[in-house]
Amino acid sequence: MSLKAILFILAFVGCAAGALAVPLLGVLGYAGVYCVGPDTQWWNAPLRVLGIRYSYVLALVTAVGIAINWRRLEFRKPLLLSQEKLLLVFLAVVWLSLLIGEPTVGRYEKWDHPSLKVTKIAVFTMMLTHVVGNRDRLKWFLWVLVGGALLLGLRAFTMSRSAFSGGRLEGIGGPDFVEANYFGAFCATMVPLIGVQFLRTGWLGRALCLAAGVFTVNAIVLTRSRGAVVGLALGAVVAAMGAPKKHRVKIILGMVVVLIGGLRLADPQFISRTATITSGEESRDASAQSRIVLTEGGLRMLADHPLGIGAGNWYQTVGRYLPQYPGKDAHNAYMKCVCELGIQGALVFVALIVNAFWTLRKVLRQVDRLPAALRGDVTYLAFGIMVSLAVLLGCCLTMTLLYVEFLWWILMLPVCLERVVASLEADHGLLEEVGGEQTVSVRVRAREPAPYRT
Numbered sequence: 450m451s452l453k454a455i456l457f458i459l460a461f462v463g464c465a466a467g468a469l470a471v472p473l474l475g476v477l478g479y480a481g482v483y484c485v486g487p488d489t490q491w492w493n494a495p496l497r498v499l500g501i502r503y504s505y506v507l508a509l510v511t512a513v514g515i516a517i518n519w520r521r522l523e524f525r526k527p528l529l530l531s532q533e534k535l536l537l538v539f540l541a542v543v544w545l546s547l548l549i550g551e552p553t554v555g556r557y558e559k560w561d562h563p564s565l566k567v568t569k570i571a572v573f574t575m576m577l578t579h580v581v582g583n584r585d586r587l588k589w590f591l592w593v594l595v596g597g598a599l600l601l602g603l604r605a606f607t608m609s610r611s612a613f614s615g616g617r618l619e620g621i622g623g624p625d626f627v628e629a630n631y632f633g634a635f636c637a638t639m640v641p642l643i644g645v646q647f648l649r650t651g652w653l654g655r656a657l658c659l660a661a662g663v664f665t666v667n668a669i670v671l672t673r674s675r676g677a678v679v680g681l682a683l684g685a686v687v688a689a690m691g692a693p694k695k696h697r698v699k700i701i702l703g704m705v706v707v708l709i710g711g712l713r714l715a716d717p718q719f720i721s722r723t724a725t726i727t728s729g730e731e732s733r734d735a736s737a738q739s740r741i742v743l744t745e746g747g748l749r750m751l752a753d754h755p756l757g758i759g760a761g762n763w764y765q766t767v768g769r770y771l772p773q774y775p776g777k778d779a780h781n782a783y784m785k786c787v788c789e790l791g792i793q794g795a796l797v798f799v800a801l802i803v804n805a806f807w808t809l810r811k812v813l814r815q816v817d818r819l820p821a822a823l824r825g826d827v828t829y830l831a832f833g834i835m836v837s838l839a840v841l842l843g844c845c846l847t848m849t850l851l852y853v854e855f856l857w858w859i860l861m862l863p864v865c866l867e868r869v870v871a872s873l874e875a876d877h878g879l880l881e882e883v884g885g886e887q888t889v890s891v892r893v894r895a896r897e898p899a900p901y902r903t
Contacts, residue, residue, distance in 0.1 A: 453492040457485075465506055468514040472522070472580045475511030477593050479504055479573060483854065484597025486623030508573055515576060523582060523872060532808060532864045533578060535801045536857070540571045542794045543760050549791065550759015560624075563760040563789075563852045570857050578861050582868035584823075587830070590865075595646050595661050598639040601626070602664025605671050616718050618671040625853045633674025634844040635855055636665045637681050638837050641688070644703050645833025648696070649826055666711050670719045676847035678723050683843030688836045693813075693828050700832070740780045740847060746771040747784040757791030782845035782856075789851075798851075801860055802842065808863035809835045815870050823873055830869070834862045 464478025482503045487493045581590050601622050617629040626632040647658035692700040768775030779785040787795035812831045816824050850856045
């Protein structure tokens with residue numbers, strides 16, 4: 450057994466056992482397994498005979514740990530915040546679509562049907578938002594994401610030519626990353642979070658973030674993902690418009706550094722492929738042109754089925770409207786959402802997006818109530834999550850990320866930050882309970898802690 454396999458199994462056992470006493474360990478272990486994707490790693494071969502479902506085990510022990518340590522989790526009332534309620538409504542819409550649409554055939558014999566996958570995502574995400582409810586826990590969760598991006602970036606850098614298909618890197622990380630575009634979207638989504646961690650940590654953490662940023666951007670180049678470029682472009686616009694005044698210079702300088710670094714890493718194939726994003730119809734390649742045709746077919750599908758064709762049924766239905774593209778993916782998360790889940794599903798999905806940004810705006814309004822030593826840190830977190838969400842939503846324009854797990858993590862991170870702010874306010878005497886409701890109070894102030902450092 451290789452050293453990597455031994456280290457992995459030790460980390461897995463440690464997180465699984467520790468989750469019973471500290472549920473955060475289960476959440477961190479789950480996120481780490483999701484990023485690394487041990488089932489696709491060569492060093493996991495000796496462990497496959499054990500038949501362990503790492504994610505399932507970690508989710509189960511985390512749930513048990515939450516039940517055991519319920520009173521110690523310190524999340525504030527109410528039990529469910531607005532974004533969490535919307536997630537449950539979206540889950541109900543997914544299951545409702547199975548009654549509205551026709552049965553799904555064929556495609557999901559080896560993979561989970563979207564209804565089952567969204568259910569699993571909702572279960573873990575609800576545990577995530579209730580466990581990661583204070584600043585230290587959010588800090589560790591973000592570090593796991595940064596570490597996961599670094600490990601994936603390093604693996605991408607060392608992959609052999611056989612891992613490339615049509616010049617694009619395929620099959621990296623967990624099951625959600627096996628396709629180049631999805632891996633590129635994950636890497637692009639991590640870039641703002643890596644940048645925020647760089648700004649809010651000490652020199653050792655900055656060195657780690659610098660390495661993670663370089664290898665993550667290099668991985669995006671290797672995937673040749675135009676969707677990731679679209680997402681980063683939208684994220685850059687949001688970052689420039691929404692950068693806090695006190696930190697705007699540092700943020701813009703960081704964006705310039707990332708841009709210069711990306712251009713230095715880019716090769717001719719990446720540049721030529723990216724250039725087709727703005728090409729006219731006469732010079733647009735077949736892949737880009739097909740996305741436009743698929744959108745037109747999706748609109749016709751929606752006109753015939755305004756309540757949706759059912760979750761997971763795009764692939765078996767698209768051929769009826771576009772005979773030249775039987776079984777072709779939608780390449781647009783929004784189009785797939787409205788076609789499969791109907792107008793009602795699209796409305797809930799849009800509500801989740803709008804409410805995520807609204808929650809971040811609410812957090813930024815609460816920053817001035819916090820002690821001075823904490824304001825910058827919380828502002829960085831809100832800004833980083835906002836930009837990361839914008840990048841992901843940009844990627845959704847050309848990728849069907851609707852049922853991909855990391856999309857829902859980013860959509861729900863504002864909930865974690867909302868609970869972080871509530872926890873900080875309570876710790877510093879800014880919240881008091883009146884009739885079961887939380888109200889603002891400034892009569893009692895605790896000593897301000899030292900600024901955050903890793």
